[in-house]
Amino acid sequence: xxxxxxxxxxxxxxxxxxxxxxxxxxxxxxxxxxxxxxxxxxxxxxxxxxxxxxxxxxxxxxxxxxxxxxxxxxxxxxxxxxxxxxxxxxxxxxxxxxxxxxxxxxxxxxxxxxxxxxxxxxxxxxxxxxxxxxxxxxxxxxxxxxxxxxxxxxxxxxxxxxxxxxxxxxxxxxxxxxxxxxxxxxxxxxxxxxxxxxxxxxxxxxxxxxxxxxxxxxxxxxxxxxxxxxxxxxxxxxxxxxxxxxxxxxxxxx
Amino acid sequence: xxxxxxxxxxxxxxxxxxxxxxxxxxxxxxxxxxxxxxxxxxxxxxxxxxxxxxxxxxxxxxxxxxxxxxxxxxxxxxxxxxxxxxxxxxxxxxxxxxxxxxxxxxxxxxxxxxxxxxxxxxxxxxxxxxxxxxxxxxxxxxxxxxxxxxxxxxxxxxxxxxxxxxxxxxxxxxxxxxxxxxxxxxxxxxxxxxxxxxxxxxxxxxxxxxxxxxxxxxxxxxxxxxxxxxxxxxxxxxxxxxxxxxxxxxxxxxxxxxxxxxxxxxxxxxxxxxxxxxxxxxxxxxxxxxxxxxxxxxxxxxxxxxxxxxxxxxxxxxxxxxxxxxxxxxxxxxxxxxxxxxxxxxxxxxxxxxxxxxxxxxxxxxxxxxxxxxxxxxxxxxxxx
Numbered sequence: 001x002x003x004x005x006x007x008x009x010x011x012x013x014x015x016x017x018x019x020x021x022x023x024x025x026x027x028x029x030x031x032x033x034x035x036x037x038x039x040x041x042x043x044x045x046x047x048x049x050x051x052x053x054x055x056x057x058x059x060x061x062x063x064x065x066x067x068x069x070x071x072x073x074x075x076x077x078x079x080x081x082x083x084x085x086x087x088x089x090x091x092x093x094x095x096x097x098x099x100x101x102x103x104x105x106x107x108x109x110x111x112x113x114x115x116x117x118x119x120x121x122x123x124x125x126x127x128x129x130x131x132x133x134x135x136x137x138x139x140x141x142x143x144x145x146x147x148x149x150x151x152x153x154x155x156x157x158x159x160x161x162x163x164x165x166x167x168x169x170x171x172x173x174x175x176x177x178x179x180x181x182x183x184x185x186x187x188x189x190x191x192x193x194x195x196x197x198x199x200x201x202x203x204x205x206x207x208x209x210x211x212x213x214x215x216x217x218x219x220x221x222x223x224x225x226x227x228x229x230x231x232x233x234x235x236x237x238x239x240x241x242x243x244x245x246x247x248x249x250x251x252x253x254x
Numbered sequence: 255x256x257x258x259x260x261x262x263x264x265x266x267x268x269x270x271x272x273x274x275x276x277x278x279x280x281x282x283x284x285x286x287x288x289x290x291x292x293x294x295x296x297x298x299x300x301x302x303x304x305x306x307x308x309x310x311x312x313x314x315x316x317x318x319x320x321x322x323x324x325x326x327x328x329x330x331x332x333x334x335x336x337x338x339x340x341x342x343x344x345x346x347x348x349x350x351x352x353x354x355x356x357x358x359x360x361x362x363x364x365x366x367x368x369x370x371x372x373x374x375x376x377x378x379x380x381x382x383x384x385x386x387x388x389x390x391x392x393x394x395x396x397x398x399x400x401x402x403x404x405x406x407x408x409x410x411x412x413x414x415x416x417x418x419x420x421x422x423x424x425x426x427x428x429x430x431x432x433x434x435x436x437x438x439x440x441x442x443x444x445x446x447x448x449x450x451x452x453x454x455x456x457x458x459x460x461x462x463x464x465x466x467x468x469x470x471x472x473x474x475x476x477x478x479x480x481x482x483x484x485x486x487x488x489x490x491x492x493x494x495x496x497x498x499x500x501x502x503x504x505x506x507x508x509x510x511x512x513x514x515x516x517x518x519x520x521x522x523x524x525x526x527x528x529x530x531x532x533x534x535x536x537x538x539x540x541x542x543x544x545x546x547x548x549x550x551x552x553x554x555x556x557x558x559x560x561x562x563x564x565x566x567x568x569x570x571x572x573x574x575x576x577x578x579x580x581x582x583x584x585x586x587x588x589x590x591x592x593x594x595x596x597x598x599x600x601x602x603x604x605x606x607x608x609x610x611x612x613x614x615x616x617x618x619x620x621x622x623x624x625x626x627x628x629x630x631x632x633x634x635x636x637x638x639x
Contacts, residue, residue: 068267182301
């Protein structure tokens with residue numbers, strides 16, 4: 001399964017005056033939703049008896065992601081390392097991940113989270129599937145494998161759709177796929193004894209265009225709620241409620 | 255932070271997740287009901303938090319003391335009383351078993367204690383005073399192949415929930431006033447006939463610690479339940495108590511941080527005349543800076559002391575100093591946090607005043623800071639500090 005090393009969204013500090021974001025003191029971990037994905041992958045691997053490989057792509061700072069996925073049940077983990085400060089977008093990420101998956105060899109199923117908790121772009125799984133030439137099943141909340149057939153239940157708003165496809169395949173899962181147990185300290189500290197590998201992205205033999213981002217972030221600003229500080233002080237309770245209803249209607253809330 | 259390694263960061267990630275998803279949602283209810291948090295205690299065991307420093311051969315992680323301190327600090331930010339239960343279990347009772355238990359006793363008790371399958375308690379204090387061992391009246395007499403205990407203990411944590419009690423009793427004619435020789439430790443399983451368990455006291459703070467009395471009336475236990483040398487358990491108790499006093503450092507730090515975070519958030523969120531309290535009042539800002547300074551000073555003391563401990567030092571004086579300084583800082587910060595909340599700070603539902611109540615007990619529970627100051631003074635005088 002593929003995971004992403006991110007800054008915890010709840011630790012981001014937004015300067016209300018400039019709306020600039022300070023992530024300097026934010027705790028880093030694998031994306032919150034990835035934890036559910038890792039557990040789903042662990043369950044599937046347990047059923048089919050396969051090896052569970054954790055895979056991440058990012059700068060050198062992402063290495064601790066390996067330990068976390070190993071603690072959560074992966075048998076081994078690989079970090080495809082981008083040069084420090086390299087620009088990365090969905091295009092580059094998908095090429096790096098797909099190339100490394102190809103190098104692993106006998107892979108039957110790739111699990112990604114529907115969206116990472118920082119960008120929530122919903123693109124990594126479909127892009128990787130496209131590059132591998134494998135079927136892609138998105139928005140999955142239930143998952144099972146029988147022989148070489150994947151069974152999945154997709155959530156589409158208020159509708160559940162059940163699909164099947166032949167493996168190998170790429171599946172993107174939603175957090176409802178199942179809970180993510182907290183790893184115990186024994187698993188956590190034992191993770192260092194499991195095999196892990198760092199592969200420089202330059203060693204994957206990718207063409208230059210694969211490592212050239214197609215999108216550029218030109219601005220990143222925090223969202224700051226602006227209070228209107230309207231006080232309804234005049235009149236009795238009935239009149240105040242009426243004034244409130246009227247004000248909400250004017251704002252388009254009602 | 256200088257003391258955070260990759261492994262310790264990983265441990266913190268797990269503990270924070272445990273605290274955020276399981277501990278914090280129950281913290282206020284536990285304080286309100288005074289109910290021992292047995293489910294959280296068991297979960298702590300499942301996650302390995304009860305056996306951080308227990309050797310791997312006895313089911314623990316074989317981790318270092320600093321990692322243990324980080325675990326305690328993080329939990330104490332949300333529910334200090336859980337660390338009190340953990341301390342009585344792992345440091346006092348478990349520490350004694352680890353230090354002076356036979357291999358059979360270690361194998362029997364340490365692994366299930368580390369996993370939370372059993373709860374341990376340690377009973378030493380009597381009504382005459384915790385450090386007044388010469389007047390202890392709980393006695394154990396050997397009768398054939400059994401020890402028979404009579405007497406009573408007070409203010410013992412984890413009563414009622416403990417599966418095994420480590421109990422200190424007099425086994426000589428008298429306790430030597432200087433060496434304290436004449437005291438022995440025993441392992442007493444819950445449910446042993448003659449063991450009486452009192453009702454948990456309703457205390458100022460540490461709600462949920464299940465602290466109360468034990469009584470022994472013709473309480474018979476097998477001869478092999480003697481823990482450690484006959485008449486000579488006190489040196490080990492001194493060391494295990496040091497471990498507990500040390501732990502008061504990170505626990506106090508967690509209490510102070512918990513109160514400080516609430517006060518800071520309130521000061522930034524509460525608006526008067528269009529400005530937050532933080533922006534409007536210099537006194538608010540200055541109080542927060544003082545609180546922050548005290549917290550950072552305590553942090554430096556805690557983790558430098560734990561680093562010494564990890565280098566093999568016993569830290570007899572520093573360990574006790576952590577309890578003294580920790581109680582002082584946590585009480586100060588929690589008191590100021592209530593002050594910053596103003597009137598609502600006294601309302602239980604704000605969740606801020608319980609930090610002060612827990613900090614206040616920290617200055618007395620286990621050993622008063624005054625008693626510890628005398629021990630520290632003695633160590634200073636002998637150039638052992």
